[in-house]
Amino acid sequence: MRFADLLEFAWQVLRGSISRTLLILLAMGIGVAAVVIVTSLGEGARLYVSNQFGSLGSNLVIVLPGRSETSGAMPGVLLGKTPRDLTLDDALALGRSRAIRRIAPLIIGAGDVHAGARVRETPVLGSTSELMDIRHMEMAQGRFLPQGDPRHSQPVCIIGVKVASELFGSRTALGEWVRIGDRRFRVIGIMSRQGQSLGFNTDEIVIVPLAAAQALFNTESLFRVLVEAKSREQIAAARADIEEILRLRHEGERDVTVITQDAVLATFDRILRALTLTVASIAAISLAVAGILIMNVMLIAVTQRRREIGLLKALGASGRQIQLVFFTEAVMLASGGAAAGLAVGEFGRSLAVQLYPAIPFQAPWWALVAAPATAVITAVLFTLAPARRAARLDPVQALSRR
Amino acid sequence: MIRLAGIERKFAVGGEMVHALRGVSLELAQGEYLSIMGPSGSGKSTLLNVIGLLDRPNAGTYELDGRDVTGLSDDELARVRREKMGFVFQFFHLVPRLSAEQNIELPMVLAGIAPAERRSRLERLLADYGLADRARHRPEQLSGGQCQRVAIARAMSMGPPVILADEPTGNLDRHTGQEVMALLERLHRDGGTVLLVTHDPEIGARARRRLRMIDGAIISDERAPELTAGLAAERTAVEQRERGTSGT
Numbered sequence: 001m002r003f004a005d006l007l008e009f010a011w012q013v014l015r016g017s018i019s020r021t022l023l024i025l026l027a028m029g030i031g032v033a034a035v036v037i038v039t040s041l042g043e044g045a046r047l048y049v050s051n052q053f054g055s056l057g058s059n060l061v062i063v064l065p066g067r068s069e070t071s072g073a074m075p076g077v078l079l080g081k082t083p084r085d086l087t088l089d090d091a092l093a094l095g096r097s098r099a100i101r102r103i104a105p106l107i108i109g110a111g112d113v114h115a116g117a118r119v120r121e122t123p124v125l126g127s128t129s130e131l132m133d134i135r136h137m138e139m140a141q142g143r144f145l146p147q148g149d150p151r152h153s154q155p156v157c158i159i160g161v162k163v164a165s166e167l168f169g170s171r172t173a174l175g176e177w178v179r180i181g182d183r184r185f186r187v188i189g190i191m192s193r194q195g196q197s198l199g200f201n202t203d204e205i206v207i208v209p210l211a212a213a214q215a216l217f218n219t220e221s222l223f224r225v226l227v228e229a230k231s232r233e234q235i236a237a238a239r240a241d242i243e244e245i246l247r248l249r250h251e252g253e254r255d256v257t258v259i260t261q262d263a264v265l266a267t268f269d270r271i272l273r274a275l276t277l278t279v280a281s282i283a284a285i286s287l288a289v290a291g292i293l294i295m296n297v298m299l300i301a302v303t304q305r306r307r308e309i310g311l312l313k314a315l316g317a318s319g320r321q322i323q324l325v326f327f328t329e330a331v332m333l334a335s336g337g338a339a340a341g342l343a344v345g346e347f348g349r350s351l352a353v354q355l356y357p358a359i360p361f362q363a364p365w366w367a368l369v370a371a372p373a374t375a376v377i378t379a380v381l382f383t384l385a386p387a388r389r390a391a392r393l394d395p396v397q398a399l400s401r402r
Numbered sequence: 403m404i405r406l407a408g409i410e411r412k413f414a415v416g417g418e419m420v421h422a423l424r425g426v427s428l429e430l431a432q433g434e435y436l437s438i439m440g441p442s443g444s445g446k447s448t449l450l451n452v453i454g455l456l457d458r459p460n461a462g463t464y465e466l467d468g469r470d471v472t473g474l475s476d477d478e479l480a481r482v483r484r485e486k487m488g489f490v491f492q493f494f495h496l497v498p499r500l501s502a503e504q505n506i507e508l509p510m511v512l513a514g515i516a517p518a519e520r521r522s523r524l525e526r527l528l529a530d531y532g533l534a535d536r537a538r539h540r541p542e543q544l545s546g547g548q549c550q551r552v553a554i555a556r557a558m559s560m561g562p563p564v565i566l567a568d569e570p571t572g573n574l575d576r577h578t579g580q581e582v583m584a585l586l587e588r589l590h591r592d593g594g595t596v597l598l599v600t601h602d603p604e605i606g607a608r609a610r611r612r613l614r615m616i617d618g619a620i621i622s623d624e625r626a627p628e629l630t631a632g633l634a635a636e637r638t639a640v641e642q643r644e645r646g647t648s649g650t
Contacts, residue, residue, distance in 0.1 A: 002511075002516075313456070315556070316487075316512050395456045396448075396456050400447075
């Protein structure tokens with residue numbers, strides 16, 4: 001039997017019982033679509049988290065004042081004192097480590113930003129010129145904070161695009177003066193649109209030199225110190241150096257918390273990947289169910305088509321040819337269902353993207369391969385028994401019944 | 403061309419052994435026209451199925467064209483059936499979802515014959531059996547006689563030397579039955595070996611050689627006397643004609 005004829009023959013059978021065919025396609029399609037959509041959601045969440053960390057900067061080590069411990073009460077409560085502040089001098093001292101490339105101390109607060117008659121309350125970040133490289137920021141216009149001694153400040157600021165449009169409308173913001181609190185700053189740069197990154201929307205903030213922020217918010221203590229290690233391999237060394245340097249400066253107390261984004265990212269990555277796999281395998285169960293449905297339908301077909309099978313044998317079909325006919329039907333059903341499922345899955349994915357544009361929903365390649373493959377393989381496996389039964393059918397008996 | 407010796411066939415039906423064929427021996431030459439008659443359950447259909455290689459005997463030997471076919475594998479049997487046997491059934495056994503021409507084409511499709519060759523054979527068969535205007539009709543749109551013509555055309559599509567007809571007129575009215583018999587007899591005149599199972603004595607009497615069976619055994623094997631004389635001469639003529647057309 002020629003392959004084209006085999007396909008044609010199976011096609012005639014499938015077209016002959018259209019509702020049966022459509023129901024199986026539906027079952028297979030739902031299974032495949034479920035796998036595709038579920039893995040798209042999982043993979044989207046994973047990529048979202050990893051992008052968020054990536055936009056923080058690479059090889060990033062974050063230093064927080066205070067030590068987060070899992071012991072019951074805060075150590076400060078027991079000892080009757082709050083954790084020691086993290087100061088600019090602490091941050092600058094970190095530059096002694098060979099594993100560290102850049103350091104950006106960070107102060108954060110909220111301030112009213114005035115421009116002419118307009119006023120807007122925004123988060124105000126105080127930092128140094130290094131921040132730009134550590135956080136991978138990009139400028140739309142102008143330049144970032146000037147380099148120089150972080151203890152002294154120039155009256156300049158960088159604003160986000162949204163702040164710029166709200167304060168200045170369509171006018172040029174670059175070179176204009178804004179007032180924050182009782183200080184005046186000249187706008188020397190506008191950040192390009194970057195969107196959300198772990199809590200900050202860079203479109204909505206104002207960045208001023210560190211010393212200016214210290215004066216504005218009347219504080220010496222830093223919110224964070226962002227540190228960039230020289231390479232991925234140096235992250236561990238940088239972390240050890242930071243802890244050692246700060247311990248010495250803080251009279252032997254380990255009162256800072258050091259977070260490496262790699263560790264956090266890897267954990268998130270593992271959790272989300274495991275979650276995706278779990279949910280995908282639950283969805284894959286529906287494929288197995290669809291396989292059982294195919295088996296059921298094939299068993300019924302063998303009974304219903306006894307006469308036809310007997311006839312095919314009388315006309316010179318071997319048992320193998322009969323099996324082949326059944327397998328072809330099953331594979332056609334499964335691949336049709338898989339194709340429909342992929343299409344529906346893709347539709348569902350694009351729908352999710354429409355609803356949540358921030359999350360990069362996309363089915364991982366392994367799911368796009370595994371879902372249709374599982375569909376076809378289960379179809380073939382579940383057709384083994386019915387096909388064998390058909391091939392063994394006694395043609396004399398099959399033909400003798402009306 | 404067909405030689406059966408000591409063929410036995412037993413079935414277990416509901417825990418009881420049914421002896422469908424008891425030591426049947428039979429020799430058939432190419433181009434013979436044989437009818438098998440007998441009451442129901444006498445084993446005539448079983449004999450036909452054994453000859454058509456649809457059924458395997460429990461004992462005995464079956465030689466087809468000098469070759470023992472009792473031990474052939476499933477695949478080999480299928481090939482021999484495809485090439486040498488044409489079946490015609492009482493209930494036509496057309497595939498309901500396929501059109502008349504697709505039904506006729508089925509053995510050629512199973513044999514893997516190229517579409518162009520199939521097409522040309524199909525055109526000839528449709529013309530020969532007066533089915534050209536019914537080619538695209540489905541079995542449900544055809545009369546009983548037309549269905550049986552489709553079935554005969556299908557049986558002949560691989561040009562088999564042996565035609566096995568099991569009650570071919572059993573489901574047709576008298577007039578249509580006569581037409582179908584005329585077609586089968588034309589195949590015989592063209593050199594085909596025709597085996598006909600029937601319980602209608604009038605139909606059975608048309609054959610030159612008549613077997614009667616009771617309880618799985620052949621009780622009589624008679625030849626129409628007025629025809630035996632010319633049989634040998636006619637057979638050689640037929641064989642020559644067959645050799646002439648076997649290339650097509």
